[in-house]
Amino acid sequence: MRGLAALWVVLYHYAARYLPGLHTDRYTHLLDKGYLAVDLFFMLSGFVLTHVYWRTFTEPVRGSYWKFLMARIARLYPLHLFVLSLFLATALASRAVEYAATGTFEAIALQGTRSFTALLANLFMLQGLNAGQLSWNYPAWSISVEFVAYLGFPFALPWIWRSRCRSKILLALVLVALLTWFALVTGDDFDQWDGPLALLRCVPEFLIGTLLYAAFARGAWSTVSGRDGVLITLVIVLLLLLHFGASDLAVILLFPALILAAVGNNGRISSLLNVAPLVWLGEVSYALYLFHGLVEFITTNLLEAVGVRDRDRLSAEASFLLMSFMLGASLFCASLGHNGIEKAGRQRLRLLFGG
Numbered sequence: 495m496r497g498l499a500a501l502w503v504v505l506y507h508y509a510a511r512y513l514p515g516l517h518t519d520r521y522t523h524l525l526d527k528g529y530l531a532v533d534l535f536f537m538l539s540g541f542v543l544t545h546v547y548w549r550t551f552t553e554p555v556r557g558s559y560w561k562f563l564m565a566r567i568a569r570l571y572p573l574h575l576f577v578l579s580l581f582l583a584t585a586l587a588s589r590a591v592e593y594a595a596t597g598t599f600e601a602i603a604l605q606g607t608r609s610f611t612a613l614l615a616n617l618f619m620l621q622g623l624n625a626g627q628l629s630w631n632y633p634a635w636s637i638s639v640e641f642v643a644y645l646g647f648p649f650a651l652p653w654i655w656r657s658r659c660r661s662k663i664l665l666a667l668v669l670v671a672l673l674t675w676f677a678l679v680t681g682d683d684f685d686q687w688d689g690p691l692a693l694l695r696c697v698p699e700f701l702i703g704t705l706l707y708a709a710f711a712r713g714a715w716s717t718v719s720g721r722d723g724v725l726i727t728l729v730i731v732l733l734l735l736l737h738f739g740a741s742d743l744a745v746i747l748l749f750p751a752l753i754l755a756a757v758g759n760n761g762r763i764s765s766l767l768n769v770a771p772l773v774w775l776g777e778v779s780y781a782l783y784l785f786h787g788l789v790e791f792i793t794t795n796l797l798e799a800v801g802v803r804d805r806d807r808l809s810a811e812a813s814f815l816l817m818s819f820m821l822g823a824s825l826f827c828a829s830l831g832h833n834g835i836e837k838a839g840r841q842r843l844r845l846l847f848g849g
Contacts, residue, residue, distance in 0.1 A: 495756055495767075496538055497775030497782075499531040503633070504786045504824060506531070508817045512790055514806055515813035523739035529685040530736075532636050533746050534753075536696050539640060540703020541710075541753060544651060548707070551651045559648050564847040566644050570619075570637055570780075572839020573831055577784045578616050581608070581630045581791060588795050626688040631787040639692045643700040654704055666705055669698040670747065677743040684742040699746070706750050710757060722761035728752050781836055782828035789824045 506528020509516050518525045550558050585608060589599040603609040608630050615621045615628040622638025629635060654662065676694055680686055686695055728751055735745050756767065775782075793816070797805070808816070 495753070495776070496535070497772060497777075497779045499534045499538070500779035500782045501775065502528045502531040504782060504821060507633070507786065507790065508820055512805065512820075513808065513813040513817055515808045515810050516817065517810065522737045524733070524736045526739065527736045527742070527745065530742060530745055532687075533684060533695070533699055534749050535636065536640065536643075536699035537703040537706065537749055537753060540643075540647075540700040541707045541757075542703075543644075543647060544655075544704045544707035545711075547648070548651060548655055548711070551648045552655055553652075561847075562648055563644065565844065566641065568840045568843035568847065570641070572843065573781055573784055573836040574619075574634060574637065575617075576831065576835045576839075577631055577634075577788055578613075580788055582613065584788070584792055584795065591799070622687075622692055624689055625692065631784060631791075632687075633783055633787045635687045635692060636696070639696040640700065642693060643697050646697075647700070647704075650701065651704060654701075655708060662705055662708060666702070669702050669705075672698045673746065674743060677741075682742050684746065702750055703753075706753055710754060720758045720760040722759065722763050725752075725755040725759050725761075725763055728755050778825075778828040778832040781831040782824055785827040785831055786820075786824040789820050789827065793820055 502525075506525050509518050510525045510528060547562065550562070585602065589602075593599040605611045606627055612621065612628040612630055615623075616630055616634065619638050619641045621628040621630075622635040622642070625632065625635035625638070654665065657665075672694070676686075676691075676698075677684070680691065684695060686692055728748065732745060732748055732752065735741075735748075759767070797803070802808070805813075
């Protein structure tokens with residue numbers, strides 16, 4: 495599910511935004527709604543981390559808090575810093591080429607996107623607080639705001655885990671109310687990734703993921719959610735809603751049921767979801783998410799180098815070929831980055847942190 499969500503985001507950025515010549519909205523709104531994959535990510539993250547850490551944090555936090563943060567740093571930072579360094583190297587290389595051709599070059603700004611200030615913000619995982627001005631790798635805004643959720647997670651989890659069913663239901667209603675208010679404030683546009691609104695989008699969804707795992711672990715709805723028909727029905731309903739461009743909030747409120755139906759499935763679909771290609775896609779999903787922004791950045795520089803500054807003028811055929819190349823390059827880089835940087839870096843940092 496995580497891998498498919500990452501692929502959805504990539505296709506949204508490439509086909510619906512980067513290459514307008516494809517005119518995907520003429521056929522379906524499925525790709526136009528690809529930003530909602532991030533909302534699914536937030537819920538999945540809360541679900542998975544609760545699965546991993548519920549035993550650790552049912553006791554007083556104390557030293558476990560720092561071990562948790564070090565584990566999160568070891569998980570996110572190696573690949574984040576590597577891709578960031580590639581962005582910087584690409585920017586410097588393009589300026590070197592510009593200088594060789596013209597004798598002048600544009601200096602890296604002190605403020606704004608892809609500036610020295612933005613570089614510092616990315617080093618401290620703060621870019622999500624003002625992503626419109628602090629982004630080098632723009633998809634990385636979500637890991638920044640999610641890191642904020644990590645800071646409070648070890649304190650929220652014990653209370654959620656031990657609370658009575660009535661309290662969990664009340665919290666779920668409060669979180670849904672917050673998302674409903676968010677939808678009203680934004681005009682039902684959940685594609686908010688800049689500033690405080692990004693936090694208001696991330697934190698409630700992350701906590702919903704935590705509640706979902708608490709329900710799953712206690713066998714809630716297992717007799718219903720484990721059936722193939724339930725999962726198939728949910729997928730069809732979601733695809734129809736996305737295809738016709740339905741309300742963002744309506745789609746997001748179905749994500750919890752989708753997660754429970756997917757992880758609780760004990761029918762034939764469970765085997766289909768665990769085939770090797772999908773498992774691999776899930777494993778490289780974080781690398782795919784980070785690298786696809788770099789591929790887009792390099793593609794933009796290459797297009798400008800050959801005189802293509804207006805992508806609106808690219809034909810649908812040329813746009814499709816370019817998108818296919820970018821997608822293939824992203825998957826290739828993700829495979830290399832996952833094995834060579836992400837996994838190796840995580841292991842080394844955990845050894846360094848003593849965990």
